[in-house]
Amino acid sequence: MSVGHVARALEAVGIATVCVYVEAFRHQxxxxxxxxxxxxxxxxGRNVGAPGNAAQQRRVIRTAxxxxxxxxxxxxxxxxxxxxxx
Amino acid sequence: MSTPPPGEQPPLTIRAFAxxxxxxxxxxxYFKFLxxxxxxxxxxxxxxxxxxxxxxxxxxxxxxxxxxxxxAQARAYKPAPGASQRPSQMLQLAAPVPLPQARLNKPLxxxxxxxxxxxxxxxxxxxxxxxxDWTYEYAVRQARTFFERQPALRLIPRETPVEQLRxxxxxxxxxxxxxxxxxxxxxxxxxxxxxxxDIGELAPHAYSFHGLTNxxxxxxxxxxxWAQNMLQEGVDAVFLTPG
Numbered sequence: 103m104s105v106g107h108v109a110r111a112l113e114a115v116g117i118a119t120v121c122v123y124v125e126a127f128r129h130q131x132x133x134x135x136x137x138x139x140x141x142x143x144x145x146x147g148r149n150v151g152a153p154g155n156a157a158q159q160r161r162v163i164r165t166a167x168x169x170x171x172x173x174x175x176x177x178x179x180x181x182x183x184x185x186x187x188x
Numbered sequence: 189m190s191t192p193p194p195g196e197q198p199p200l201t202i203r204a205f206a207x208x209x210x211x212x213x214x215x216x217x218y219f220k221f222l223x224x225x226x227x228x229x230x231x232x233x234x235x236x237x238x239x240x241x242x243x244x245x246x247x248x249x250x251x252x253x254x255x256x257x258x259x260a261q262a263r264a265y266k267p268a269p270g271a272s273q274r275p276s277q278m279l280q281l282a283a284p285v286p287l288p289q290a291r292l293n294k295p296l297x298x299x300x301x302x303x304x305x306x307x308x309x310x311x312x313x314x315x316x317x318x319x320x321d322w323t324y325e326y327a328v329r330q331a332r333t334f335f336e337r338q339p340a341l342r343l344i345p346r347e348t349p350v351e352q353l354r355x356x357x358x359x360x361x362x363x364x365x366x367x368x369x370x371x372x373x374x375x376x377x378x379x380x381x382x383x384x385x386d387i388g389e390l391a392p393h394a395y396s397f398h399g400l401t402n403x404x405x406x407x408x409x410x411x412x413x414w415a416q417n418m419l420q421e422g423v424d425a426v427f428l429t430p431g
Contacts, residue, residue, distance in 0.1 A: 103399075103430075104339075104397075104401060104403065104406055104430070105306050107411045108415075111411035111412045112411075113288040113290045114415065115412075115419045116290045117415065117418060117419060117425065118290045118291060118425045119290075119425065120425070120426075120427055120428070121428045121429070122428070122430075125258070125262040126261050126265040128262075128266075129267050137290070143262075145258045145361070147360035147362060147363075147364055147365060147431070148371045149372060150371050150374050150429065151370075152364070153365075154367070154368055156370070156376075159371070160380070160381075163381070164386075166427060167427070170292045170296060185251065185255065186251070186258060188250065188251075188254070
């Protein structure tokens with residue numbers, strides 16, 4: 103939940119944010135209406151992907167950064183559709 | 189249940205076992221979610237877990253096991269129907285206020301992007317996010333005290349070798365981040381993006397604090413100041429990972 107406060111403060115000064123949440127905390131992204139959030143189907147503490155899987159980590163990041171360029175004036179929460187892959 | 193003889197421990201119930209995983213005697217941040225399950229749900233979870241472990245042993249493929257654990261974790265943390273909160277409640281604000289929403293006003297390829305995590309990552313040699321005389325295991329069992337702690341922001345220079353980064357969060361399982369910090373703070377991945385021209389540049393620092401903290405002070409004092417500092421550092425966009 104702390105990340106919501108940080109995102110809010112950043113957005114308030116004009117800095118765009120994107121948050122990468124794991125599925126277990128989807129409700130925080132949705133209920134906080136963070137401006138941009140990517141939900142990954144990964145265990146807690148592994149938001150960006152499996153250890154050592156640089157290729158999947160890159161795909162998570164690119165998907166999240168895409169929200170920064172595309173998302174508009176309403177909260178946008180999308181899913182990362184690849185499975186956990188070690 | 190009969191009282192055990194003096195000196196003997198009472199039988200361990202499945203309920204007591206699950207509860208002890210939540211920052212208790214058997215603290216386990218991977219499986220502490222079992223505290224949120226009913227006893228029948230815990231029973232069912234362990235039966236299925238053992239089945240999946242057996243399959244993984246035979247096939248060498250842990251994907252189904254990983255998926256099973258992750259889905260159980262997600263189910264455990266999902267709020268009960270009708271329990272969703274309004275943003276003002278989740279942010280602990282006195283009254284509903286509109287949420288600010290900035291826009292990135294330049295292409296990413298020209299933007300200065302910063303990383304920010306509440307996953308309690310820090311540079312080796314500096315103290316963790318709890319008293320220096322605490323072990324990590326002890327800190328995990330003191331979770332409640334963290335809500336009284338002042339948020340402490342760490343600035344991680346962008347060129348810090350990842351081998352020099354440590355993870356000190358006491359409320360999520362840190363083993364994956366210890367193996368590969370990029371799973372929580374993708375510093376190497378963003379250095380690659382910068383080199384490829386996909387982002388304009390990586391900000392001079394990545395930012396990290398321990399997300400379990402004094403929320404009112406974070407909300408009213410620290411987060412706004414941090415945001416101003418990052419604005420002055422020319423940050424255009426921030427990639428955040430909650431810990």
